[in-house]
Amino acid sequence: MKNLKIAIIGCGNLGLSIVNGLLETEGFEAKNLMVTKRHPENLSHLQSLGVTVTADNKSAAKAADLVILGVKPYNIPHILKEIAPVVSPDKQTIISLATGVTLEEMYQHLPSTTALYRAMPNIAADIQESITCICGQNSTPENEDIIKALFNSIGISIIIEEHLMEAATVLGACGIAYVLRFMRAMTQGGIQIGFDAKTANTIVNQTVKGAAELLIKKGIHPEAAIDKVTTPKGCTIVGLNEMEHHGFSAAMVKGVLASYEKIEK
Template identity: 85%
Template sequence: MKNLKIAIIGCGNLGLSIVNGLLDTEGFDGNNLWVTRRKPDSLFHLKALGVNVSSDNKLAAKAADLVILGVKPYNIPLILKEISPELDAASQTVISLATGVTLEEMAIHLPKDTAIFRAMPNIAADIQESITCICSQHASPAVEAEVKAVFNSIGISILIEEHLMEAATVLGACGIAYVLRFMRAMTQGGIQIGFDAKTANDIVNQTVKGAAELIIKKGIHPEAAIDKVTTPKGCTIVGLNEMEHHGFSAAMVKGVLASYEKIEK
């Protein structure tokens, strides 16, 4: 990945998260990165890091080995039509971050047999802790490995079937907001029982981080970990049961389903 040239067209919040992750990756040269926006002023600070900043999508696409599209779904066809004449199917790869735009819908605007990917990272790319789900069409194993390496540089990536991409968006991208809302609520509870806001937030942040690391490193089911801290007649089980009486788990599941149904419409 060291000499891979990457363009991010329509570099918004998610694109910037990817940029920050890549720039923090050892050996990655900012000079190999092109970013574009219609009004690129908000990206000019990246120039000091060697990044090529422009409003010219064609120029960025022509220069890159991997072209990442960070634009809204309704803009994907327009951008693909714009950059398609500059692309070489034999040597360039197109990656869309847009929800709901299929590989086939992209392919009709691109040179025949262009390697095409859909990727769904999340904003934790900013600190190299994203989970990115990826699917592809016309991609060789070598190109798949190359794309995975890019997204592994901002966290971890997994290959999935395309029909699961919308579900991946809900769990991996929307899921960040679900967890943050839970953390905010837990902090509010901490304030109510006596902590100042900063201390409550510090405790919650590390508690959530520790819970995630415990599951990842131990490879255990969440319920198995819960069993370790729910002693008979203890305060933990009382709190958990109270949450369940008010529909905590059901509300989470309903939220996931509501987001999924919104994407599917």
């Protein structure tokens, strides 16, 4: 991936997270990265880092090996029509980050032999801790390795079937917000029992990080870890039971389903 030229068309919040992750990747050179935005002055700070910033989608796509579409779903057809004359199935691979826009819909504007992917990272790409779910068509082993290397540079990536992409969006991308809302509530509880906001936040942040790392490194189910801290008649089980009494798990599941149903409409 060292000499791969990458263009991010419509570099919004998620695109910028990918940019930041790539720039932190050892061996990746900023000169190989191009980003576009309708108002490029909003990304002018990237120019001093060596990134090409422009409003010209066609020139960026033409010069790139990988073209990442970071625009809103409703803009995908317009952007594909714009760049289609300058992209070739022999040169460019197209990657869409748009929620809900299928490969079939995008092929309406591209040659049928184009290597085309959908990818759903999350904003933790900013610190190289994203989970990115990927699906594609006209994929070769070499292409797939390149795409995975790109998204592994900003975290970890997994290949899934396309029919699961909307579910991946909810669990991986929306999921960041769910976890952050939980952390905010936990911090508020910490303040109520006596901590100042900064101390409560520090404790909560490390506790959540530790919980995630415990599951990842030990390869265990959450309930197995919970069992280790729920002693008989202890304060942990009392707190958990009170949360469940007020619908904690049910509310989380309902939130996930509500987000999924919104995408599916």
